[in-house]
Amino acid sequence: MSAPTATTAVQTAPAKRPLRDRLPVVKQFRQSVGLQRAMLVIGLVVTGVFVLIAILAPLVAPYRFNQLRGDDGSFGTQQAPNATNLLGTTVGGYDVLSRVLWGAQTALFVIVSAIILSIFIGVLLGLVAGYFGGWLDRVLVVVCDAVYAFPSLLLAIVMSIVISRGQSSLWGGILAAAISITVVFIPQYFRVIRSEVVRIKSEAFVESAKVIGASSSRIMFRHVLRNATRTLPLIITLNASEAILTLAGLGFLGFGIEPTAAAEWGYDLNRSVSDVTSGIWWTALFPGLAIVLVVLGITLVGESLNDLSDPRLRSRRRVGASSGSVAATSSITTTGGTPDSPGGAGMMDAESLGAVSDAAADSDLENRREDERS
Amino acid sequence: MSESTPTTGPRDLGTKDIVSIRDLGVSFSTDAGAVKAINDISLSVAPREIVAIVGESGSGKTVTAKTILGLLPETATASGAVVLRSRDGSTEQDVVTASAEQLRSIRGSDAAMVFQEPSTALNPVYKVGWQIAEGLRAHGSYTKAEARAKAIDILRRVGIPEPEERVDYFPHQFSGGQKQRIVIAMALVLDPGLIVADEPTTALDVTVQAEILDLLRRCRDEFGTAIVLITHNMGVVADLADRVVVMYQGDIVEEAPVQELFSSPKAEYTKKLLSSVPHVGRGKSSAPAEVERGKQLQLGEPVVVAKGLEIEYPGRFGRAGFRAVKGVDFTIHAGEVLGLVGESGSGKTTIGRAIAGLTKVTGGSLSVLGVEMNRVKEREFAPKRREIGFVFQDPATSFNPLLTIAECVAEPLIVHGRFGDARAARRRVDELLEAVQLPKAFGDRFPHELSGGQRQRASLARALALEPALLVADEPTSALDVSVQARVLELFAELQREFGFASLFISHDLAVVDILADRIVVLYRGDIVEEGPGSAVLGAPSDVYTRRLLASLPVPDPAEQAVRREELKRLRA
Numbered sequence: 001m002s003a004p005t006a007t008t009a010v011q012t013a014p015a016k017r018p019l020r021d022r023l024p025v026v027k028q029f030r031q032s033v034g035l036q037r038a039m040l041v042i043g044l045v046v047t048g049v050f051v052l053i054a055i056l057a058p059l060v061a062p063y064r065f066n067q068l069r070g071d072d073g074s075f076g077t078q079q080a081p082n083a084t085n086l087l088g089t090t091v092g093g094y095d096v097l098s099r100v101l102w103g104a105q106t107a108l109f110v111i112v113s114a115i116i117l118s119i120f121i122g123v124l125l126g127l128v129a130g131y132f133g134g135w136l137d138r139v140l141v142v143v144c145d146a147v148y149a150f151p152s153l154l155l156a157i158v159m160s161i162v163i164s165r166g167q168s169s170l171w172g173g174i175l176a177a178a179i180s181i182t183v184v185f186i187p188q189y190f191r192v193i194r195s196e197v198v199r200i201k202s203e204a205f206v207e208s209a210k211v212i213g214a215s216s217s218r219i220m221f222r223h224v225l226r227n228a229t230r231t232l233p234l235i236i237t238l239n240a241s242e243a244i245l246t247l248a249g250l251g252f253l254g255f256g257i258e259p260t261a262a263a264e265w266g267y268d269l270n271r272s273v274s275d276v277t278s279g280i281w282w283t284a285l286f287p288g289l290a291i292v293l294v295v296l297g298i299t300l301v302g303e304s305l306n307d308l309s310d311p312r313l314r315s316r317r318r319v320g321a322s323s324g325s326v327a328a329t330s331s332i333t334t335t336g337g338t339p340d341s342p343g344g345a346g347m348m349d350a351e352s353l354g355a356v357s358d359a360a361a362d363s364d365l366e367n368r369r370e371d372e373r374s
Numbered sequence: 375m376s377e378s379t380p381t382t383g384p385r386d387l388g389t390k391d392i393v394s395i396r397d398l399g400v401s402f403s404t405d406a407g408a409v410k411a412i413n414d415i416s417l418s419v420a421p422r423e424i425v426a427i428v429g430e431s432g433s434g435k436t437v438t439a440k441t442i443l444g445l446l447p448e449t450a451t452a453s454g455a456v457v458l459r460s461r462d463g464s465t466e467q468d469v470v471t472a473s474a475e476q477l478r479s480i481r482g483s484d485a486a487m488v489f490q491e492p493s494t495a496l497n498p499v500y501k502v503g504w505q506i507a508e509g510l511r512a513h514g515s516y517t518k519a520e521a522r523a524k525a526i527d528i529l530r531r532v533g534i535p536e537p538e539e540r541v542d543y544f545p546h547q548f549s550g551g552q553k554q555r556i557v558i559a560m561a562l563v564l565d566p567g568l569i570v571a572d573e574p575t576t577a578l579d580v581t582v583q584a585e586i587l588d589l590l591r592r593c594r595d596e597f598g599t600a601i602v603l604i605t606h607n608m609g610v611v612a613d614l615a616d617r618v619v620v621m622y623q624g625d626i627v628e629e630a631p632v633q634e635l636f637s638s639p640k641a642e643y644t645k646k647l648l649s650s651v652p653h654v655g656r657g658k659s660s661a662p663a664e665v666e667r668g669k670q671l672q673l674g675e676p677v678v679v680a681k682g683l684e685i686e687y688p689g690r691f692g693r694a695g696f697r698a699v700k701g702v703d704f705t706i707h708a709g710e711v712l713g714l715v716g717e718s719g720s721g722k723t724t725i726g727r728a729i730a731g732l733t734k735v736t737g738g739s740l741s742v743l744g745v746e747m748n749r750v751k752e753r754e755f756a757p758k759r760r761e762i763g764f765v766f767q768d769p770a771t772s773f774n775p776l777l778t779i780a781e782c783v784a785e786p787l788i789v790h791g792r793f794g795d796a797r798a799a800r801r802r803v804d805e806l807l808e809a810v811q812l813p814k815a816f817g818d819r820f821p822h823e824l825s826g827g828q829r830q831r832a833s834l835a836r837a838l839a840l841e842p843a844l845l846v847a848d849e850p851t852s853a854l855d856v857s858v859q860a861r862v863l864e865l866f867a868e869l870q871r872e873f874g875f876a877s878l879f880i881s882h883d884l885a886v887v888d889i890l891a892d893r894i895v896v897l898y899r900g901d902i903v904e905e906g907p908g909s910a911v912l913g914a915p916s917d918v919y920t921r922r923l924l925a926s927l928p929v930p931d932p933a934e935q936a937v938r939r940e941e942l943k944r945l946r947a
Contacts, residue, residue: 211731211732
């Protein structure tokens with residue numbers, strides 16, 4: 001039992017990581033290499049263009065979505081692409097290009113309202129059910145399983161009848177789609193958050209909060225919730241693409257939004273079914289392409305974020321033979337200096353190799369096990 | 375790098391060596407760029423030789439072992455040569471440059487691996503006989519009956535009773551020690567010239583560890599295999615190894631026969647490493663009896679009193695519950711450290727959790743700071759929580775990964791209303807960090823940016839934030855390297871003297887308990903088998919189990935360990 005060694009003075013904490021390494025998407029972008037980076041970039045570009053078009057639709061679209069005539073008279077119906085109507089006109093006489101661009105706005109409305117509605121309810125229910133367990137948990141799990149059994153499209157049809165008696169205005173249609181999607185999405189958020197909470201509940205840091213005497217609400221919101229939201233970005237992106245598909249499906253079945261109220265890709269596809277057989281390709285191709293591109297873009301972002309946030313799936317550049325320097329990993333130093341410290345700012349503790357730059361500290365442990373195994 | 379160049383390792387045994395490593399360097403690609411794990415080391419292992427590679431975590435010992443079998447992950451790049459020879463010396467292969475096909479033929483038949491955790495090394499959905507035969511099928515054609523006969527034979531030779539029947543058992547039907555025997559059987563079944571054992575006994579209890587070490591020694595004596603033993607336990611090294619290689623930050627700093635290494639270590643690092651290994655019988659129990667008696671007289675008020683304490687975990691659907699603690703009596707007085715020792719499953723952690731109110735008491739009486747814990751209401755116990763500190767086993771998981779160290783340490787202060795938020799508590803937090811010898815600046819770091827030892831100090835700071843009357847420490851050093859452990863234990867003793875709290879110190883390691891505990895309680899399957907001052911329990915144990923436990927503990931001294939091994943054999947007989 002010797003006196004404490006005077007090591008405190010020489011130990012220094014590393015500088016805080018720069019902001020660009022801590023922002024969610026920016027950080028993943030900087031971590032990525034090769035194919036994973038390409039996927040992320042394509043996804044981000046497609047999604048970014050989609051959001052921009054949605055916001056700027058009134059500026060970029062040549063006409064309004066329900067405009068039937070331009071400066072020089074009526075467009076005419078089913079016109080092939082020409083100088084006035086760059087992508088032709090529909091069977092109803094609308095400009096295809098304008099409808100495709102305005103459609104982005106409707107799609108964004110549905111995505112945002114569906115996600116906002118479902119995420120709060122789903123996360124809160126999951127947190128409470130997972131943390132407290134018991135009968136409440138069992139009831140909620142059964143209800144969620146029951147909701148899974150409903151096809152979301154059927155639910156959406158029922159909703160659109162309830163909300164607007166089948167007559168779809170802009171917000172009636174959007175809300176019908178959003179609420180039906182919400183009902184179907186809540187169980188997804190509920191399940192994911194609940195299982196994370198159940199896992200985190202038994203972690204030592206939650207128990208240590210209990211031992212300290214922290215109240216249940218403090219433990220739930222300060223210690224459990226923030227650690228349970230790791231997978232949310234992925235679900236949000238997947239749900240966003242599903243929301244678009246549901247909206248398009250509704251429109252295609254005729255429960256969508258009237259063409260005079262808003263532009264909607266599914267509705268346009270529905271009206272173009274008969275055109276396809278008569279060689280009119282432009283009415284179906286462009287709305288269809290818009291749906292595919294947006295879904296693809298959002299899914300790419302989600303998938304790459306998922307891969308990049310998991311250190312085991314993240315690809316790295318190979319290093320040259322005998323490159324790099326040996327990390328100071330020992331707590332015993334033979335030349336004096338800083339015992340029990342992972343060295344200066346540039347050095348890293350091998351225990352946390354690859355983990356230091358990882359805000360998803362939950363995967364930290366797995367990561368370290370990986371490193372130890374390797 | 376060509377295979378024909380003669381070995382230029384530290385010992386020139388020419389082509390006789392079963393494995394010779396020349397100028398091996400391994401680098402990993404990480405998010406922070408390239409990190410070198412091994413720095414051009416050379417090493418060789420002769421047939422029938424047991425070579426121990428020791429070092430702290432991060433020293434590169436496991437990476438070295440994995441390279442021998444070509445098991446490096448994709449992110450690693452290796453240079454140099456690792457030449458592995460077959461048992462009869464007829465073929466040799468450089469593992470670093472070998473193709474996947476060549477590696478497959480080497481693994482199992484020329485070199486095999488024994489993993490740390492036997493319960494994860496076995497596939498739970500296949501019978502053990504099938505899993506042993508799997509290795510046979512990969513390297514030759516056997517009929518079902520032949521493979522089964524071989525599996526039964528090898529199970530018998532590694533000491534599994536009734537192998538004819540047990541060959542059809544699933545892994546979960548075996549105990550941890552038996553599972554490790556089966557993993558060793560899988561390694562031996564193709565009669566490889568070399569077994570790489572990566573911490574083969576770390577996950578096992580000390581009495582089981584002694585049996586597995588015996589089995590590994592028999593692998594060499596009866597099967598004639600060479601063994602590369604990766605371990606951080608110097609007792610295990612003293613017990614088993616012929617030659618020891620000490621690794622430090624990717625380099626070999628010393629290589630010597632085991633006797634020589636322990637009696638006259640040359641490298642500075644080895645000396646420090648050896649001096650930090652706890653040695654049972656050299657801690658508090660060796661203090662003169664007078665001091666002990668003086669201590670008895672000035673014992674304070676009892677802080678924790680257990681009388682016939684029973685704790686039962688409820689069973690599932692009508693099945694009877696599991697009684698983890700079966701009526702134990704003990705007392706912790708103010709200002710004393712009570713060491714609670716036992717194997718896994720002995721109920722020691724359960725008792726610690728019950729005292730902190732994490733596990734329900736189901737029978738008898740447990741009084742903590744005057745509150746009866748049997749049928750206690752959280753509301754009654756909540757005010758007492760500020761007087762109890764708790765240090766968890768794994769420092770990696772006991773901190774909220776999203777809060778900084780300062781915020782984590784400030785939690786108890788905020789919860790009990792001493793301060794409004796972490797910012798206001800910062801001054802007190804800095805004091806606490808200083809008390810556990812961490813620089814203030816570490817408060818701004820996140821838990822994963824600290825090493826294990828630093829995290830466990832921060833954990834101590836958090837436990838001591840409210841100046842508790844009682845500190846429960848549940849295996850606080852078992853996840854740490856031996857050198858870090860020594861420093862944390864030192865700190866613990868110092869803080870205990872300074873703050874004067876009573877403490878329940880739970881550990882499976884008698885040598886660790888010996889350093890700190892005034893009195894020791896030995897638990898066995900939920901019952902107390904022995905209780906008393908350290909010198910009595912460790913010096914002259916009266917119970918058979920305590921005696922076996924003590925004898926099973928390998929001591930870091932090869933000569934002494936050989937004597938103890940004989941004694942253990944006598945005890946088992």
